[in-house]
Amino acid sequence: MPEYRRILLDGAVVEVVREGDELLAGDGRLVKADEARHLPPVVPSKIVAVHLNHRSRVEEFGIDLAPTPTYFHKPTSSLNSHKGAIVRPEGCKWLNYEGEVAIVIGRTARNISPARAGDHIAGYTVANDYGLHDFRDTDAGSMLRVKGSDTLCPLGPGLVTDWDFHGKYLRTYVNGEVVQDGSTDEMEWDMHYLVADIARTITLYPGDVLLSGTPANSRPVRPGDVVEVEVEGLGRLTNHIVTGPTPVRDDVGAQPTESEEVLSTALGGDWEFRGIRPPRRG
Template sequence: MTSRATTIEYRRVLLDGAAVQVVREGDELIAPDGRTVKASEAHHLPPVTPSKVIAVHLNHRSRVAEFGVTLPPAPTYFHKPVSALNSHGGAVVRPEGCKYLNYEGEIGIVIGRTCRNVAPAQAGSYIAGFTVANDYGLHDFRDTDAGSMLRVKGSDTLCPLGPGLVTGWDFHGKYLRTYVNGELVQDGSTDEMEWDMHYLVADIARTITLEPGDVLLSGTPAGSRPVRPGDTVEVEAEGLGRLTNHIVTGPTAIRTDVGAQPTESEEVRSTALGGDWELRGVRAPRR
């Protein structure tokens, strides 16, 4: 009989001015030199330092049904620049002049060793562990960046990861939930993914070398909606912990002397509000 794997949770925190990897034991975080800090009092950093963050577009069947679309025969992806990284407890910035900032609770797959051209059955041995993620989207820029998703998904602070990196975690049959100000707004499961974690790693690694620390975001369930400054958003994955962030307004407005401006087309509203917003009688988001 095969024994269940033991999970270990590693976090990165700022400890006495230095970035330190610690191990969580109960409510305490323990550094390699024996120093301890309460998890609730620690200044968290992203649990890994990826060279790239790659995210799948649609994967959860509930999200597909919500939009009333058909999945393609294989997954499609977009890239989030590492400058978008954020951490547990960090502020997520909604720029002044924008209002369609959506949460998307997800699970992040963290690569443990250089991975290239592997079969799905081999992919698990290249995964270091998993983390909780929130793949925020600034849909005000969807009309101009729908192809690349660059500003929609890649603007500063829009990629919180954490609280930690958990090793030995079995991704099958785990719940994935998102809360806004304590209210449950997304309630999904890893079992509703069309393509599992190993498939996603193998698919990307066919043409893109994945390096240790790289992160793949595995998709969100139904229920993504806009949030506003002052809201607290929590994403909880069974066995991985709860990632908490709060929304703030950016200190400056989007510049108007360069580039495309935020828009509020039917496509923007439909995407932000879960599809067919006019037909469903869904109200526009709070400002």
Template sequence: MTEYRRILLDGAVVDVVRDGELLVAGDGRTVDVETAVHLPPVVPSKIIAVHLNYTSRVEEFGTALPASPTFFQKPTSALNAHRGAVVRPERCNWLNYEGEIAIVIGRTCRNISPDAAGDYIAGYTIANDYGLHDFRDTDAGSMLRVKGSDTLCPLGPGLVDDWDFRGKTIRLTVNGEVKQQASTDEMEWDMHYLVADIARTITLNPGDVLLSGTPANSRTVYPGDVVEVEVEGLGKLTNHIVSGPVPIRDDVGAQPTESEEVLSTAQGGDWPLRGVRKPR
């Protein structure tokens, strides 16, 4: 397996390859993994995410999977990187993590079978599909502001090729405490199936990203929290939560809400709510 990253090196965007604890540029320059300024490892034309895929997540919400996957889209302006700050806007309280594995397309892909999908995948990276549930009452159908607000799609730290997604552990921690943990074998639809499903009617271009779902226990995080997603063979994606200094405008559009649906979704689908941690 080879791990590719994109970093800022002496003010320029540079593609590098990981070699132990060093990142090596094509011109021979090196930078330490721990001191590098990371960028998202790919530049997608679109980011597509599946709603539900992990068995534990379905059971947590007391629902059932549909007959086939359903999807939503995150704008590319939501992209963030390893060690980047995830911004919770002022007047919003219910920002949740969702540790995921991201599929990265390697060549133009359209109307392929699941068996052929692997040939169109460049590799995999780690994602955190943050959700701003304050807007869930108005955007539940599109998930546009819920999942597409600025900074809510960290990817990284690198793109790993020749990685076998089967039987791998995904684990998310908040301030060092494990909050999510599952095996990829818990997914109803594997990576190849997801790619083939979308590519039936949507052309996937090199660099495009598909988010493959999150396990149970997505919960709210707060300014000052450090969130890490670790995937066996892909490394660890680290981000920290900050409070945005500018409040959500109240002179246009739907306003943040704290309805029963918002609170229940943010806290894991428990009705009635018990022991909800108050926002700070």
């Protein structure tokens, strides 16, 4: 399966093709993949994410899945890359990983059927849909700051074409330990359905990204942690968590909170009613 990446090479943005452990540029230059400075593999005009899709995640929260998917938007300013730093703002504590598969549009899509959606998909990449849950109860359901803050949408390492999304494992690791272990087969709505659903009213352009949902066990991480998301056939996306250099301004807007909603979401359910104490986080 061909894999395409975007890297910064000698000060220029260059598209490369992965050949084993090396990346080949169009002019013949070769770069070791582990030494390359990666960029997001695509430049989308929009990033759309589904709220709940994996059955294990729905069961974890003990809720009924809606009959049709619902979505939220992540601004393109949240984009990040393989090996990029994920910034947890000073004064915030509840930053969660969410390993996912990202769908990348290849042809303009508008008012298409699920049966035709595959013709409009360029390929797939790995994503981590980080959530800054300190703002969970202040954005009236939009999750703009929760999911859209800077650095919270790493993609990569590359765009893989001709990938069959059926029966593929998805695993997230924190400091080498498996913390999420799911499969694309537990998705209620597959990749083609999601593309066709959004494209009913929103035109999708080449490069646009749809995030397809995360399995159970999204939990908080803290500065110093290394988080990796591995999807079978797509590779492994690696990022590390850092603390922002300044606190969130307190002279405007809602401030980070630790409400019941914040804690129950960050810790995977209504911990207070399950007799589970929230862990101490730095």
